[in-house]
Amino acid sequence: MVFMPIVEKYRSKVQEVVLGATRAQGGTRDFTVTVGGEAALPFLHYEGQIPHRPLIGMEIWDTAPADWPACFAPYFADSFRDPAVWAQRCVSGYGADLVVLHLKSADPDLLDTSPEHCAAVVSKVLNAVGCPLVVLGCGKPEKDNLVLPAVAEAAAGENLLLGLAEQNNYKSLTAAAIVYKHTLIAQSPIDINICKQLNILITEMNLPAGRIVIDPTTAALGYGLEYGYSIMERVRIGALQGDAMLSMPMIGNIGAEVWRTREATAPAEENPGWGEQHDRGILWEATTAAALLQAGLDIVVLRHPEAVRLIRQNITELMGGRGV
């Protein structure tokens, strides 16, 4: 007897979202990328089409990160001071699909740089690489409401992936995305209801659903990854069952979560049984990402080039050898 897998039929599929814009499209990117479009649960190719492989974004900062462990130095030390160089290294050196620029310097408690400065940094990074760019604010809503519209204006037409829009702070960012033609990250705090409510609020301001990427928020392995996982899974199942307000692709900011855990950063001397910090941190990041890919992430944001390599390999295998 031939084994026949049971094939689940879904009513709908994930929205396709294009990131970046070429010159012909009003931007300056060498190419655009498309995420989403899945018509089945992650990597179940026999159930429905999975037209685009998940993408890897590499996180860079606009200021030298003081708290990243020493295991990053061999890869980036010379480029930490210049985000343009750092971005180039990620793309040409380590094969990042996307560069995720975190405008940390704008934080009023850090360097409190001006919106104009941030806009200039973004332009510089755009000039340095040809891939689509993700830009995140400093995380302080009042400041981001000044910084991100300025960035959106300076990079008008580039179709940046801009973030983060949150339930209590989405209006100015949404307005900027509409006017200057960018795509938006809508972040909700591991809560499927707020996730959906935020998408409703944003689309009711007339940003098309195809210009939203969901950040459902997650924690690192060992820190509540399960919660993030199950919310992502529910978002994806909702999308496949036809819930338009959950149908956007998902992004997960994994590197930032992993590299603040003790397990990833504690030196070997502290816990000899844990093994070398370098390997441990990389595996912690890769394992977290591999798990969440199974939950349906479309964009994983990572920090370490070795974790990127492992995940790229993982994605290639899961996509049946396609891509990368």
Added chain:
Amino acid sequence: MTRKVAVFFSPDGRVAHVKRNTSLWEAAAQAGLGLKGTCGGAGTCKRCQVLVRDGPALEKGTGLPSGAGLVLACQTLAAGSVTVDIPQDSRLAEHKVLLGGEDVLTESDADLGRIYRLQPLCRKVRLTLAAPTPEGNMSDWSRLQAALRGETGCDTFRISLPDLRRLAETLRSGNWQVTATLVEAAGCADIVRLEPGHSAGPALGLAIDVGTTTVVVHLVDLETGLVLGKKGTYNKQARFGDDVITRIVYATEQENGLSQLQETVISVVNQLVTGLLAENGRHRRDVHLAVVAGNTTMIHLFLALPPAYIRLEPYIPLAGSPPPVRAAELGLAANPHAVILCLPAVASYVGGDIVAGALLSGIAQEQEVTLFIDIGTNGEMLLGNRDWLVAVACSAGPAFEGGGITFGMRAMQGAVERVAITPESYEVTVETIGGVRPLGLCGSGLIDCLAKLCAAGIINRAGQLQMDFATPRLRRGDDGPEFVLVWQEEAGGGKDIVLTGNDIKNLLRAKAAVYAGIRCLLKAAELEMEAVWKVLIAGGFGSHLNIRDAIAIGLLPDLPAEKFTFVGNAAVKGARLCLLSQEALSEAQALAKKITYLELSAGSDFMEEFVAALFLPHTDLSLFPSV
């Protein structure tokens, strides 16, 4: 010995003699002047503001002389004789109570009779006994019982000791004719009154609804079944806190708290009863029976049963179905031997009031599924038909009764009950109860207001005020963003009437709790909303309920308007049914046992549903296709 001090209240001209260092709030209560308050005297709700005009007053806690200007009555102590002004704003106003009039389920008394046979729990039996002889020498008491047995079918009779002591005289003075007033319930008959001869005097009964917010009494002629009068007022226990939880805390933690609460509610009932009797030219000695419906906590407080464990997990009432008690034991204005029956509760948070509502609505007779919703400080919902009944309760908070809302008020004169907002200019027009200048908003006004603000786009679906709208009505107040509904020139209280961002949050929580409860109930029964054939809404949040608006904000399920009926005060009418029909009382007792109580705190479903409902109308817009 503590010296008493006098607290004078102007302009009422009332005075309270209280112990030194009693709070002005308690003094006001003693003087019969209700002050507003939702925090139970904790000093947090800031509604009981008064002005100390003269005399030594101290700040509670610090013991320092209180400052000039308005102070909180609950946080200010009378250190000596003082004179206090109570501003209009701080007073409990005259209360409008749903009496169950023409707006309700169109049951006339005749209709009720058709469902349940008129067979009152109390009746007068007129007996003629055989006089004793040397052969027929049984005792007077046995003689009376034997005659009663023949007349009633009951086997056991109880008589009070004073009546027994007088029995020989009573029988002989009536020349072996006697009239016994019996209350028959639970297979036992109480002789509540014995009169010599064949008395024609009436037998009166009371149907009482003790609500958290309101108390309603119907005076009923038990022989004819006719309602002689109805009266309602505000439950003055509110001065110890707005919701059942604060009152349980007060009863448990304050010295004499429980007896204070009990005396308060009894005095409220007595005031209504005395008024009804006077208006009808009746006497309290003819009142032989009362049936009381109330939520479980209210019944505990009515009987002064310690309610402490209702509040604590696993939420156990002292008594769900308390035994009958005598009027004299409670101090109720009735014949001292009158029997007081409290309708049985289902659980700690589904009380006899819901059982009464279920009885009245006939939900247990229908083949089709009915949803019964009582929207109060606690929202209770009951779903089912003649085969099954499931109930849930959730804490909606007092928002729909005006609690926790800056300009919230109960449904009384001056309360805004309708709101209209013009789309372009954002001009607001309001209608108030009594057509007077607006003082605040009652539940129906708040529902209206939320729906209209959302429709006008002044708030988004998450309930956030959109401050970028060009209207002076949107502004930043002391508590953050707010919307001015009525400018002070048009308001009755001389202040702008506003709805703040926090008010909107409280309303969202209240409506989300009710809707989440409904969803959990349907989920437990594995039914879709469409399977609900009829929705009955009870509650005292206004004199009317705009069904469209209530659906628009997601308080009520999106069903065709004709499926909804606003039944108003179902509890008192259910209590009246029990007063008049043995059958109805048995049915109520059976209902309390039949209803399955679903504890919402036991799973995660309720929280999940609650968060999904914290949106206008709901996160799942497909549940509200018509909105």
